[in-house]
Amino acid sequence: MNRETSQIHDRQDLCSTPGDIHSDMDEKMRISDDETKKEGPMKRFYHKVVKPAFPEAITDIKIMFRGGMTALETPISRDRKNRSKLAFLAKRKAHCRDAFAKYIGVDPLDVNAEDVPTSYGEHRKNTDCPLTAESAKIGTLGYCEEMKQTGLWDCLTYVAGVSGSCWALATYYTFGKDSMQAVLDHCKKRFSPYHPLSGDAIRTLLSVPGGARITLGPLIQKRKSGLEIVAMDLYSVFTTGWIFFQDDPISHPGGHAQRKWSTARQYTDDGTDPLPIITAIRHERPWRDWEDKEHPFKDGDHTKAWFQMIDSSMQWFEMTPYEVGRDEIEAWVPTWGFGRPFEQGKSTMQLPEQSLALLLGLATSAPAGPLTSYISTISRNLPGGFLGSTVHKMAHAVTKFWGKDGTEEFQNHHPLHARRVADLDTVYHFSHVEPGKGRPPGLENSPRIHLIDSGMDNNSPTYVLLHPNRDADVIINMDASSNVQKDTFQERVDQIGSRRGLQFTKRHDIKPGEDEKDPHRFNGLYAQLYDGKPAPRPETVIDSYVKSETSPAPLSTKECTMIYMPLLPNEKAVPDFDPSTAKLSGSYNLVWTAEQVETLVKVCRANFDEAQGTIKEALHEAWQRKKAAREAKEEQR
Secondary structure (H helix, E strand, O other): OOHHHHHHHHHHHHHOOHHHOOOHHHHHOOOOOOHHHOOOHHHHHHHHHHHHHOHHHHOOOEOEEOOOOOOOOOOOOOOOOOHHHHHHHHHHHHHHHHHHHHHHOOOHHHOOHHHOOOEEEEEEOOOOOOOOOHHHHHHHHHHHHHHHHHOOHHHEEEEEEOOHHHHHHHHHHOOOOOOHHHHHHHHHHHOOOOOOOOHHHHHHHHHOOOHHHHHHHHHHHHHHOOOOOOHHHHHHHHHHHHHHOOOOOOOOOOOHHHHOHHHHHHHOOOOOOOEEEEEEEEEEOOHHHOOOOOOOOOOOOOHHHHHHOOOOEEEEEEEOOOEEEEOOOOEEEEHHHOOOOEEOOEEOOOOOOOOHHHHHHHHOOOOOOOHHHHHHHHHHHOOOOOOHHHHHHHHHHHHHHOOOOOOOOOOOOOHHHHOOEEEEOOOOOOOOOOOOOOOOOOHHHOOEEEEEEHHHOOOOOHHHHOOHHHOOOEEEEEEOOOOOOOOOHHHHHHHHHHHHOEEEEEOOOOOOOOOOOOOOOOOOOOOEEEEEEEOOOOOOEEOOOOOEEOOOOOOOOOOEEEEEEEOOOOOOOOOOOOOOOOHHHOOOOOOOOHHHHHHHHHHHHHHHHHHHHHHHHHHHHHHHHHHHHHHHHHHHO
16 A cells, blocks of 8 residues: 555545444444445445555455365475565574674674574463453563563564464554554553543544544454454454554554554564564364354353364464464465455455454453443444444343353353354365365365464464474563463473474473562573473374364474573562562453553563573574584585
8 A cells, every 4th residue: 555545545534533424334234235235335435445545455366375175184285485474584584693693792703694593482471361461461562672672682583472462562563663662652551541441442442533434444344254243353443442542543543554464564574573473273173063164063051062072173373464374284365365255265355454453353362351341331332323233232142142041152151162253264165076075074164264362272372483394493482471480381382392293391490489578589480491302292182171182283393492481570670579460460450550561561671681691591502503403414515
């Protein structure tokens, strides 16, 4: 989108107020397909303004895929050859060489770019309630800001998140404009006095010029693609809308470019920043257990059926500014094309790129509070005639589902399915089927992908970083969860490592001191080293719910060092403050003052400083390991 078109689009947003929205918009959002064919102002707006503003909206696409699709549930090997991403990797490698030499304190002339460790940063979510916890966002930003200040950020190739940390990454790569400090300053203003789904926050979003179009526009586009709007979509657009909301809507109108994940490429195409990955998962179930193509179970109480399943697995999806897909089947679609309807590998409808708000809805999960109350608040504050009946019906349905005796959707409902958001399946009916033969079961035969918070499988994004094509040497795992003092990380990393054929062993078994006032209590624990080595993969692996499942994941065949950085108390930085137990950093606290934000950031910075010696040690070891391997190969030639 060129600058002139962007300005026109922003002016269009600023000129439209909630009172200008015609009641025909409500007609465009009703369930009836016949009604959606009416030529109302929303349709004219879509064709005359939206599509011209997005060149990709008039482009057909095919799935980027190499290999047959006759057995989707079987790993299919191919190199991931997205040209733009390969160009990024080449530029990032060149960028990292000098930064790496400076960070570990060696002469750049002594460093061959091929020997620089492929390093990754990953961020864990808070586990009390799969995030709405502001603590996960703030913790991610606090650690990353210190990485930028010390130069470690410039040594990373990828950075990945789960749940709330995905919001933190998205803010940095969009309105943060490549500045963690700018986002932290924004959080200090935005996280109080209202929480994102309060009536005051919702009224603010909808009352600013163009607010209704900007906030609710993604729902119109989703409905146009043929998908129903669900409660979690409303949660997504209002939570993201509030987090992204700028103080001055005139100088920061929040135009469409800000809400597209592909725009993050302005910071990655030249190799300036690591490539961000936001994650979500799909729970693959045996097809015979599905009631129909839309609903996996007949009964409202899904828990028993889920635990009785065999051959189920968690399928991780990743969303970068370049592409969206899943590694086991190696099928990828451009990020700007995700969310379109597909048939036999080709898009059947030309739509603009899906809103970043909806992508974040896939990557995050249920709100920390009663959804029925939030939906009712949204319904009361919508402008007249805009999505009115749809939201009212939704509020009634959610209330019914969440009733005392309800078992569907939110109560007596396995958490894996309570927060799912449907999106269109890019590999639907991909394979050619001979006459008289049925299609293979599972993903290819489902028109919808039900994606949920990947923290429901594992609250670290290690799985996507261990793909063998990513050639990981060092993974830095920053953990802002409530379990940091419960010694659960070994179990978590074993769950993921076993799927990739790696076994991680803790290098030093250090225990914290017993005196909570001792400023040296956690010495040696702010950065803990785990050595990952190839090991035989078991036939079945254990998921986060202690259930056996198969693992079709491509195997990793090289050594990898994990640096585990838990967000522990730091008496020297902030006395008498424990981030994992403090009331202010709990999952259900959605309001943070500027002083509270600074308190948590101060602990993150101090902990990172304590960890730097271990980080540099691990990077130096990985560098020497790669250097020795390269020189050995050269001698054999």
